[in-house]
Amino acid sequence: MKNKKGNMFIYAGLVMIAAAGIFAGYNFYESSKAAKSAADVSQQLHIPETVVEDVPLYVSYPEMEMPTETVDGHRYIGRLEIPVLNLELPVMEEWSYDNFKIAPCRYSGTAYLNNFILAAHNYRYHFGTLNNLSEGDKMSFTDMDGNVFEYEVILKEVLEPDAIEDLLAGQWDLTLFTCVGNGSHRMVVRCKVL
Amino acid sequence: MKKFKLLTVFLVLLMVISLPSAVSAVxxxxxxxxxxxxxxxxxxxxxxxxxxxxxxxxxxxxxxxxxxxxxxxxxxxxxxxxxxxxxxxxxxxxxxxxxxxxxxxxxxxxxxxxxxxxxxxxxxxxxxxxxxxxxxxxxxxxxxxxxxxxxxxxxxxxxxxxxxxxxxxxxxxxxxxxADGLYVDVSVIKIWKDTNHEKHRPAEVTVNLYKDKNIYDTVKLDASNSWRYTWKHLDKKADWSVAEEFSDGYTATVEKDGTQYVITNTYKKDTPPDEPEIPKTGQTWWPVPVLFACGLLFVVIGLYRRKTGEYEE
CATH class of the missing domain: 2.60.40.10 (Immunoglobulins)
Structure with missing residues (x-):
């Protein structure tokens, strides 16, 4: 009898370990899928190399909507590049939990009004490595008209889950955020435009 | 003294009466x-x-x-x-x-x-x-x-x-x-002023192009065309103008900058702002160490029980 019970424990234990493995495996799979989908989209975005007009539209009309291109049924507003983290990512116009699985998304604001907030999952190849950024690191965002906006990291902070006001507090030109740990707190990177 | 007072009152009254008509004369x-x-x-x-x-x-x-x-x-x-x-x-x-x-x-x-x-x-x-x-x-x-x-x-x-x-x-x-050149491009861009009320935006707006005040073309502006459009190769000598059809809940103003029309829609209703929702952008990892640790514990318990079980026999 005791043998059987012992075996049951062992089996149960092995099942749990296997479950842990499957869970971890799924997370890794989701992460690499996200990396791939972002890279795929990035390839398909047609961002002009040079800007056509003498005076870009956004300079005359900073309240305009950011122009978009539609790829696979989703609208993208441009490309974010962070050389220090080796990241080049397309950015979706609107956020949703489904959208986060494909690419980083705009949470609110625009590059033209210097109130730009971008968010992404903490996948390794989305915003998972934001913590490795330091003050002074540079990044750039290119919109679908080819206008380039350069930024510099000013500070990093970790915010409580309910700190909505702090997250949205308006004086930062560019904000990036993602979740740390198990999704409760947020890593927030604040940048100023150059 | 009394007469003086009376005179003052009379003069004041006269001024008061004549004042409004002096104003209204202008x-x-x-x-x-x-x-x-x-x-x-x-x-x-x-x-x-x-x-x-x-x-x-x-x-x-x-x-x-x-x-x-x-x-x-x-x-x-x-x-x-x-x-x-x-x-x-x-x-x-x-x-x-x-x-x-x-x-x-x-x-x-x-x-x-x-x-x-x-x-x-x-x-x-x-x-x-x-x-x-x-x-x-x-x-x-x-x-x-x-x-x-x-x-x-x-x-x-x-x-x-x-x-x-x-x-x-x-x-x-x-x-x-x-006046040289035969053609001109006319562009229209739509600007939305509705922060915290974006959910009320219509999915599209209809914009009409008028040639010499007669309707010439109609286009729909929406998010997929970035709310802007350019008519190319129009007759340079004609009078072109642009107008938007009414959007419920918004007031529209039209400004012209050369051949660039800017139509700004401002949200006008008095509804409370949309509540911001902050997404949770983390993968769920906590079950992994928990399951692993439990699993390991069970295996250990199981092995122990097997061992002690054998001895008891």
């Missing part, structure tokens, strides 16, 4: 008096000969200066009643757009003479005090095409002496482009 407008608007059309010191202008009655003026929107411009009733001339001037482009969109008939039209002068009324029998919108058509002279932005004029105007002037003179400001 303040009241004679709403039956005929008015005129003279336009001097010139650019670079050259008089524009044969430039066409149209004039619309936007609002009539009461004796005390209150404005009442005229037929065809009832949409702007509230705006016109409650804003000063400087602010109404900013709306001239929008009001013109509304007139074109709704086929409002002009009050009068005319052409300048060889001195660049045109005095309204031309065909109308008489012109009375009111708020008028003055628009013009492209005018080709020499090597250039001249056009002036629409503007509003109020008659009577107040002159430097504080008197009402029932004959007003206007000097519209002209811009010019070279």
């Amino acid at each position: 303040g009241e407008i004679d709403i039956h008096k005929k008015t005129s608007i003279e336009i001097l059309a010139a650019a670079d010191d050259a008089a524009l000969n044969g430039a066409e202008f149209e004039i619309y009655l936007v609002a009539s003026i009461g004796a005390d200066g209150t404005k009442t929107a005229a037929h065809g411009f009832e949409y702007y009733e509230y705006y016109v009643e409650n804003n000063n001339m400087a602010d109404i001037q900013k709306m001239a482009g929008t009001i013109e757009s509304h007139a074109v969109q709704n086929g409002v008939e002009p009050f009068d039209k005319g052409k300048t003479d060889s001195n660049g002068l045109l005095t309204f009324p031309v065909n109308a029998l008489e012109m009375l005090p009111g708020l008028y919108l003055v628009t013009n058509n492209n005018h080709i002279q020499g090597d250039y095409i001249y056009s002036a932005e629409p503007f509003v004029v109020i008659v009577p105007g107040m002159d430097d002496d504080g008197q009402w002037n029932y004959d007003v003179v206007s000097y519209p400001k002209f811009s010019k482009t070279p």
Whole structure:
């Protein structure tokens, strides 16, 4: 009898370990899928190399909507590049939990009004490595008209889950955020435009 | 002493009685008096000969200066009643757009003479005090095409002496482009001013392109075309204008910058702002170490029990 019970424990234990493995495996799979989908989209975005007009539209009309291109049924507003983290990512116009699985998304604001907030999952190849950024690191965002906006990291902070006001507090030109740990707190990177 | 007091009271009373009529002698407008608007059309010191202008009655003026929107411009009733001339001037482009969109008939039209002068009324029998919108058509002279932005004029105007002037003179400001080349591009971009109310935005808006005030084309602006459009290869010599169809919940203003039209929609209802929702952007990892640790524990327990079980046997 005791043998059987012992075996049951062992089996149960092995099942749990296997479950842990499957869970971890799924997370890794989701992460690499996200990396791939972002890279795929990035390839398909047609961002002009040079800007056509003498005076870009956004300079005359900073309240305009950011122009978009539609790829696979989703609208993208441009490309974010962070050389220090080796990241080049397309950015979706609107956020949703489904959208986060494909690419980083705009949470609110625009590059033209210097109130730009971008968010992404903490996948390794989305915003998972934001913590490795330091003050002074540079990044750039290119919109679908080819206008380039350069930024510099000013500070990093970790915010409580309910700190909505702090997250949205308006004086930062560019904000990036993602979740740390198990999704409760947020890593927030604040940048100023150059 | 008593007489002195009495005299003072009498004088004060006299002043009080005469004061309002002194004000009203300047303040009241004679709403039956005929008015005129003279336009001097010139650019670079050259008089524009044969430039066409149209004039619309936007609002009539009461004796005390209150404005009442005229037929065809009832949409702007509230705006016109409650804003000063400087602010109404900013709306001239929008009001013109509304007139074109709704086929409002002009009050009068005319052409300048060889001195660049045109005095309204031309065909109308008489012109009375009111708020008028003055628009013009492209005018080709020499090597250039001249056009002036629409503007509003109020008659009577107040002159430097504080008197009402029932004959007003206007000097519209002209811009010019070279008349060579056959084609021009006309662009429209839509701007939304509705922070925290974006959910109320319509999925698309309809914009009409007018050639010489007749509808020429219709396009739909939406997020997929970035709320902007350019008509290419249009006849440079024609008069092009753009107007948007009504969007519920928003007021639209139209501004023109050369051939770039900017239509700004501002959210006007008094609804509470949308609640911001902050996404959770983390993968769920906590079950992994928990399951692993439990699993390991169970395996250990199991092994132990097997071992002790054997010994007991």
